Amino acid sequence: ELEAIIFDVDGTLADTERDGHRVAFNAAFADAGLDWEWSVPLYGELLRVTGGKERIRTYLAEHRPDFSPPEALDDFIRGLHQRKTAHYTQMMRAGSIGLRPGVLRLLREAMDAGIRLAIATTTTPENVSALLSAAPVPGQYPALQHWFEVIAAGDVVPAKKPAPDIFDLALAELGLPARACVAVEDSDNGVRSALGAGLDALLVTVSSYTQEQDLAAAALVVDGLGEPDLPPPQVVAGHCA
Numbered sequence: 001e002l003e004a005i006i007f008d009v010d011g012t013l014a015d016t017e018r019d020g021h022r023v024a025f026n027a028a029f030a031d032a033g034l035d036w037e038w039s040v041p042l043y044g045e046l047l048r049v050t051g052g053k054e055r056i057r058t059y060l061a062e063h064r065p066d067f068s069p070p071e072a073l074d075d076f077i078r079g080l081h082q083r084k085t086a087h088y089t090q091m092m093r094a095g096s097i098g099l100r101p102g103v104l105r106l107l108r109e110a111m112d113a114g115i116r117l118a119i120a121t122t123t124t125p126e127n128v129s130a131l132l133s134a135a136p137v138p139g140q141y142p143a144l145q146h147w148f149e150v151i152a153a154g155d156v157v158p159a160k161k162p163a164p165d166i167f168d169l170a171l172a173e174l175g176l177p178a179r180a181c182v183a184v185e186d187s188d189n190g191v192r193s194a195l196g197a198g199l200d201a202l203l204v205t206v207s208s209y210t211q212e213q214d215l216a217a218a219a220l221v222v223d224g225l226g227e228p229d230l231p232p233p234q235v236v237a238g239h240c241a
């Protein structure tokens with residue numbers, strides 16, 4: 001029996017990477033006087049590395065091998081990433097990126113049916129709060145971040161997705177076995193992470209950066225959750241016909 005749904009955030013609850021995270025990284029680089037610019041295609045390549053600090057480190061190794069930071073590399077990356085988080089949370093609090101179609105409806109139907117809600121994401125916890133607190137909800141409901149009983153996010157586990165650790169943590173905090181839960185993801189790294197935690201009931205809603213990825217290990221892959229006033233969701237792949 002289904003007891004909880006565990007959601008990824010970036011790409012799944014909202015399509016945040018291209019117009020949110022990427023833009024915030026570039027703003028942080030400009031603040032630091034760096035002429036680095038992460039284009040839409042370059043960011044798509046860098047997304048194979050989950051976690052913003054880890055992504056900056058990979059970019060430096062692969063694209064700026066001669067760059068020497070003004071302080072210890074870890075401190076430099078941490079500082080740059082703090083600026084990025086400040087830009088990102090400001091954009092989200094301003095409501096610049098909304099939830100994907102169907103997300104609020106699914107959350108509401110689940111909650112009304114007594115199904116528990118959780119989050120498992122690599123992104124920084126402040127980013128999740130900023131996104132959820134800006135999302136409009138019907139008047140009788142509390143702010144969206146209070147709908148989630150468990151929010152597992154960011155550096156609380158040593159290994160980010162595709163490692164299963166963050167889903168393992170969400171399951172432990174829910175106190176549920178994987179078989180009592182459904183996971184919702186958007187990316188190949190997320191699929192590996194969820195399946196690694198035993199979440200075989202895995203729904204993938206592809207997002208703008210993940211349409212070309214190999215996601216077929218998931219039980220069902222669709223192009224979105226759908227809304228009554230939109231064309232019905234299209235199945236992209238999956239083995240649960």
Ligand code: XBP
Pocket residue numbers: 008009010011017021049050051052053084120121122123124127161187189190
């Ligand atoms: C999301 C990410 C995150 C964000 C940036 O992956 O990879 O790294 O891009 O977040 P997923 P931070 O949707 O699989 O959780 O900069 O806060 O690390």
Ligand code: MG
Pocket residue numbers: 008009010011012185186187190
């Ligand atoms: Mg994602």
